[in-house]
Amino acid sequence: MNTSYATKDVDSRAVEDENPPLFEVENFSLAFRQFRGGFQETTVEVISKLDLTINEGEIVAVVGASGSGKSLLANAILGVLPENAILNGTLKYKGVNLTPKKQIRLRGKEISLIPQSVNALDPLMKAGKQVQTVIKRKQKKAIQRDIFQKMGLSTRAAKRYPFELSGGMARRVLASTAMVSGARLVIADEPTPGLDEHVLNETINHMKQLAVAGKGIMFITHDIGSALRVADKIVVFYAGQTVEVARVEDFKGKGENLRHPYTKALWNALPQNDFTPIEGSQPPVGNVTLGCVFEGRCSIASELCTKKQPNSRIVNGGIVRCFHA
Numbered sequence: 659m660n661t662s663y664a665t666k667d668v669d670s671r672a673v674e675d676e677n678p679p680l681f682e683v684e685n686f687s688l689a690f691r692q693f694r695g696g697f698q699e700t701t702v703e704v705i706s707k708l709d710l711t712i713n714e715g716e717i718v719a720v721v722g723a724s725g726s727g728k729s730l731l732a733n734a735i736l737g738v739l740p741e742n743a744i745l746n747g748t749l750k751y752k753g754v755n756l757t758p759k760k761q762i763r764l765r766g767k768e769i770s771l772i773p774q775s776v777n778a779l780d781p782l783m784k785a786g787k788q789v790q791t792v793i794k795r796k797q798k799k800a801i802q803r804d805i806f807q808k809m810g811l812s813t814r815a816a817k818r819y820p821f822e823l824s825g826g827m828a829r830r831v832l833a834s835t836a837m838v839s840g841a842r843l844v845i846a847d848e849p850t851p852g853l854d855e856h857v858l859n860e861t862i863n864h865m866k867q868l869a870v871a872g873k874g875i876m877f878i879t880h881d882i883g884s885a886l887r888v889a890d891k892i893v894v895f896y897a898g899q900t901v902e903v904a905r906v907e908d909f910k911g912k913g914e915n916l917r918h919p920y921t922k923a924l925w926n927a928l929p930q931n932d933f934t935p936i937e938g939s940q941p942p943v944g945n946v947t948l949g950c951v952f953e954g955r956c957s958i959a960s961e962l963c964t965k966k967q968p969n970s971r972i973v974n975g976g977i978v979r980c981f982h983a
């Protein structure tokens with residue numbers, strides 16, 4: 659696991675060919691083509707100016723409110739977006755552009771998704787079998803039994819069809835699938851809601867084990883608390899943009915070491931801190947603004963923030979998109 663990511667992010671672009679990061683997103687944007695009022699075509703942008711890097715052995719948490727574009731990013735990486743999606747920017751796996759063809763080849767093998775929805779399970783296949791089908795090694799059944807035991811799933815659960823499983827059990831089956839897949843990059847989209855404390859700890863430990871084994875993990879969550887328990891660095895999303903990339907150690911005290919006002923607000927909203935709610939709400943999807951996406955809720959916004967969008971820059975070993983950080 660590494661914590662010197664900020665300099666590494668910048669350096670790694672310069673020495674791209676020699677030692678590229680496991681996974682990179684650069685200036686990525688995503689819009690949907692829509693038809694309004696008959697034949698008039700419009701586009702709605704849901705992700706813009708998104709950057710992030712995941713190194714081998716690193717757990718990167720992507721934290722953001724509901725609707726900030728987290729699942730869409732996950733689906734974009736896997737290449738499973740609806741037809742009307744328009745993508746721009748680059749996604750690179752091991753320094754090479756992820757083309758749709760490459761995505762099909764890597765999906766489920768090198769890059770594995772723990773989807774947010776349990777509907778992703780095959781309704782016609784028993785739980786144990788679903789997990790066995792992604793194992794490439796021998797002794798599929800033994801490996802599946804072992805992971806089920808670790809994830810708190812009984813041998814009876816393995817013989818059940820998805821509709822016979824509770825929501826929490828189904829989530830654990832999905833997580834088991836990614837864990838045994840042998841993928842180098844695991845994208846976990848909200849793998850923890852509805853898990854009891856014991857299974858939550860198991861899931862977190864398992865993510866850590868995968869990282870120790872050299873895999874890169876993208877852990878998508880809206881819960882900054884669980885992100886801080888497991889991740890090496892935290893990428894904060896707001897309205898489809900990365901507003902900050904911070905080290906876990908930066909989250910302490912009153913958030914003095916954090917850079918973006920939104921990240922500080924998220925930290926101070928935690929029950930163990932001030933429990934101060936964040937006033938206002940995220941701008942709706944498709945909202946086009948000249949200025950900073952957080953400006954309407956920001957306590958330190960100036961006139962500049964209403965007129966211009968800040969670019970990302972490195973501040974104090976982290977990355978921030980704010981004029982006043």
Ligand SMILES: Nc1ncnc2c1ncn2[C@@H]1O[C@H](COP(=O)(O)OP(=O)(O)OP(=O)(O)O)[C@@H](O)[C@H]1O
Nearest residue numbers: 690704723724725726727728729730731740880943
């Ligand atoms: N096919 C689509 N066409 C138009 N808009 C879409 C489409 N799919 C998703 N969106 C919109 O894009 C935004 C981002 O959605 P996304 O599911 O990525 O959010 P999220 O951050 O994963 O939220 P949550 O925490 O609730 O899972 C949402 O406002 C959603 O309504």
Ligand code: NI
Nearest residue numbers: 728729730774
């Ligand atoms: Ni989501």
